[in-house]
Amino acid sequence: MYEFSNHLGNVLTTVSDIKLTADGDADGVVDSYAAVITSAQDYYPFGSLETDRTYSSENYRFGFNGKENKSE
Secondary structure (H helix, E strand, C coil): CEEEECCCCCEEEEEEEEEEEECCCCCCCCCEEEEEEEEECCECHHHCECHHHCEECCCCCECHHHCECCCC
16 A cells, blocks of 8 residues: 655555556557555645545545544
């Protein structure tokens, strides 16, 4: 799993290392690969999550500045 972060260290996107093959012309030869995005987040200034711009295919346990989320 790969994490893409900004200059502050906030993880914005997490991409799986699984490769999905794509054969555009159906000749049996792989033309390209597609990435599997497991989570994506956008943050307001001071760390608040933008609710309309958040995607997660599974429970991603880290949040702003790489801190682990604890919903207690």
